Amino acid sequence: MSIISGKIWKYGDDVNTDVIFPGKYTYTVTDPKEMARIAMEDLDPNFAAQVRPGDVIVAGKNFGCGSSREQAAFCLKYAGVGAVVARSFSRLYFRNCINAGLPVITLPHSPDLFKAGDVIEIHLAEGYLSCSAGRFEFPPLPDAVIGIFNDGGLIPHTRKVLGLER
Amino acid sequence: MGQTFAEKILGSKAGKRVAPGEIVEVCPDIAMSHDNTAAIAKTFKEIGVERIHDPDRHVIILDHCVPAANEKFAQNHKDIRAFVQEQGISNFFDIERGICHQVLPEEGFALPGTLIVGSDSHTTTYGAFGSLATGIGRSEMAVIFATGKIWLRVPETMKVVVNGVLPKGLTSKDVMLKLIGDYSVDGGLYKSVWFTGPVIDEMSVASRMVLTNMAVEFGAKNGYMEPDDKTLAFLQNRSRRPFRVVRSDADAGIDQVIEMNVNSLEPQVACPHTVDNVKPVSAVAGTKIDQVFFGSCTNGRLEDFEIVAGVLRGRKVHPSIRMIIIPASQQAFVQALEKGYIQTLAAAGAVIVNSGCGPCMGNHEGVPAPGERVLSTSNRNFKGRFGCKDAEVYLCSPLTAAVSALTGVITDFRKAGAF
Ligand code: SF4
Numbered sequence: 245m246s247i248i249s250g251k252i253w254k255y256g257d258d259v260n261t262d263v264i265f266p267g268k269y270t271y272t273v274t275d276p277k278e279m280a281r282i283a284m285e286d287l288d289p290n291f292a293a294q295v296r297p298g299d300v301i302v303a304g305k306n307f308g309c310g311s312s313r314e315q316a317a318f319c320l321k322y323a324g325v326g327a328v329v330a331r332s333f334s335r336l337y338f339r340n341c342i343n344a345g346l347p348v349i350t351l352p353h354s355p356d357l358f359k360a361g362d363v364i365e366i367h368l369a370e371g372y373l374s375c376s377a378g379r380f381e382f383p384p385l386p387d388a389v390i391g392i393f394n395d396g397g398l399i400p401h402t403r404k405v406l407g408l409e410r
Numbered sequence: 411m412g413q414t415f416a417e418k419i420l421g422s423k424a425g426k427r428v429a430p431g432e433i434v435e436v437c438p439d440i441a442m443s444h445d446n447t448a449a450i451a452k453t454f455k456e457i458g459v460e461r462i463h464d465p466d467r468h469v470i471i472l473d474h475c476v477p478a479a480n481e482k483f484a485q486n487h488k489d490i491r492a493f494v495q496e497q498g499i500s501n502f503f504d505i506e507r508g509i510c511h512q513v514l515p516e517e518g519f520a521l522p523g524t525l526i527v528g529s530d531s532h533t534t535t536y537g538a539f540g541s542l543a544t545g546i547g548r549s550e551m552a553v554i555f556a557t558g559k560i561w562l563r564v565p566e567t568m569k570v571v572v573n574g575v576l577p578k579g580l581t582s583k584d585v586m587l588k589l590i591g592d593y594s595v596d597g598g599l600y601k602s603v604w605f606t607g608p609v610i611d612e613m614s615v616a617s618r619m620v621l622t623n624m625a626v627e628f629g630a631k632n633g634y635m636e637p638d639d640k641t642l643a644f645l646q647n648r649s650r651r652p653f654r655v656v657r658s659d660a661d662a663g664i665d666q667v668i669e670m671n672v673n674s675l676e677p678q679v680a681c682p683h684t685v686d687n688v689k690p691v692s693a694v695a696g697t698k699i700d701q702v703f704f705g706s707c708t709n710g711r712l713e714d715f716e717i718v719a720g721v722l723r724g725r726k727v728h729p730s731i732r733m734i735i736i737p738a739s740q741q742a743f744v745q746a747l748e749k750g751y752i753q754t755l756a757a758a759g760a761v762i763v764n765s766g767c768g769p770c771m772g773n774h775e776g777v778p779a780p781g782e783r784v785l786s787t788s789n790r791n792f793k794g795r796f797g798c799k800d801a802e803v804y805l806c807s808p809l810t811a812a813v814s815a816l817t818g819v820i821t822d823f824r825k826a827g828a829f
Pocket residue numbers: 474509510511530532706707708766767770771788789
């Protein structure tokens with residue numbers, strides 16, 4: 245798996261799905277480009293315009309709490325986010341990211357260690373990340389879900405399992 | 411060592427003994443989806459499978475924006491009706507029925523000992539009937555359409571024991587807000603939360619649903635109560651199929667126990683913009699509000715109507731307040747009509763809307779303007795939740811909402827004399 249590299253976007257605890265992808269858009273905005281444009285709209289108005297492919301979100305505990313809406317995972321992926329690093333994730337958000345093929349890394353350290361805008365490199369397969377704050381190791385994803393992730397998400401994975409690959 | 415409720419249900423589905431942390435592939439008994447079914451159907455088609463694996467396991471309910479607020483929502487509903495028709499899904503409930511989390515139990519799909527998943531986070535509600543019920547994503551539902559299966563992690567169990575006697579006027583909503591306020595929105599993260607104790611035993615089935623509904627606001631995978639006579643009475647003449655009550659063994663592994671005593675509990679209010687920003691009503695009393703929303707899958711049932719109508723009977727909603735009322739289901743609506751509650755509320759100056767989600771996720775029927783404050787009986791107060799990121803949402807019980815609708819400010823009903 246390749247190295248993820250980009251700039252850090254830093255957020256706090258309990259970032260919820262409504263600020264990542266507002267509920268009022270859940271039935272009306274479906275185009276990936278449009279979804280990327282409203283990512284984080286209610287939390288950080290600069291995010292969508294300035295995020296670059298490979299950028300990494302670093303946040304506190306319980307990232308993605310709230311709704312089951314998986315657009316909150318997909319919109320970050322479509323915006324180019326390379327990975328989300330957080331102290332913990334809400335369970336639905338964690339699932340949705342794996343199913344979307346967006347790397348989620350649980351790191352027990354406080355986001356205060358990290359600097360917004362700093363360059364970060366994530367070595368997924370080796371299980372570590374590095375930036376000016378240092379080198380941090382993280383546990384790999386559970387074996388049972390890594391297959392989904394490696395196949396690029398749940399839908400491509402299911403197609404593969406069912407022998408329906410295109 | 412014995413097994414927990416979650417271990418038993420997931421183990422029986424996986425066909426082996428399971429332990430917390432293990433990931434298993436299972437076939438849920440019921441899979442619920444709502445207005446998001448059109449998007450799910452699209453993903454299902456992308457997989458390349460023609461027919462749904464088992465149409466009878468699926469329940470589809472239109473509730474999130476009913477009737478359609480605009481052309482896009484209307485098209486969404488139209489696509490769902492076509493998909494339901496094409497796939498022969500008989501458990502379909504169109505716009506006239508109400509909120510999924512109320513309709514599913516009313517229709518006898520929420521049964522003890524079963525595994526229920528739904529593409530909605532408040533699917534946890536059905537745990538009030540002794541089922542293991544949890545929310546999943548849209549892609550996962552599309553895969554269940556295709557294969558009938560999903561992966562789930564076996565959760566650790568947390569026991570929340572609610573002791574004491576609730577003071578007059580206090581409800582399960584106050585208990586749940588207090589729990590979330592004290593232990594934060596990730597207090598039960600990933601866990602199977604078992605609500606038990608004398609206060610739970612005393613509660614009606616409808617009141618228990620408030621706790622399991624908001625279990626997800628506590629971070630839990632699922633919340634549940636063990637069924638008792640009240641649960642079984644509710645299910646009588648309703649249950650769609652035979653069921654088996656599942657309980658934790660006495661020596662099962664419980665990860666954490668929280669003991670609460672509610673003897674001196676105050677009415678609770680969750681302040682903007684997180685559900686754990688909870689304060690006793692005395693700390694926020696006097697805060698001016700613009701709109702009161704009484705409804706949602708948390709508190710829009712008949713017993714809530716009885717409370718709110720009791721307060722508003724013969725009185726008028728404060729002139730500066732817009733009071734929006736949405737019954738959780740059409741059944742609740744009709745019962746509230748028969749009891750005269752709807753007439754009482756209309757006479758008091760409230761706006762009564764057909765059952766559905768309404769403004770709860772910002773779609774329609776009462777979206778606030780920037781700078782306005784909403785006091786709501788629903789379950790979430792995130793920034794932008796009601797459709798306007800510059801509005802504030804406070805959460806409370808139906809009684810606190812009703813009394814505050816009369817005064818125009820957040821009010822402690824214990825100090826409001828007549829109530
Ligand atoms: S009432 Fe609100 S919380 Fe309940 S299902 Fe509808 S949108 Fe979700």
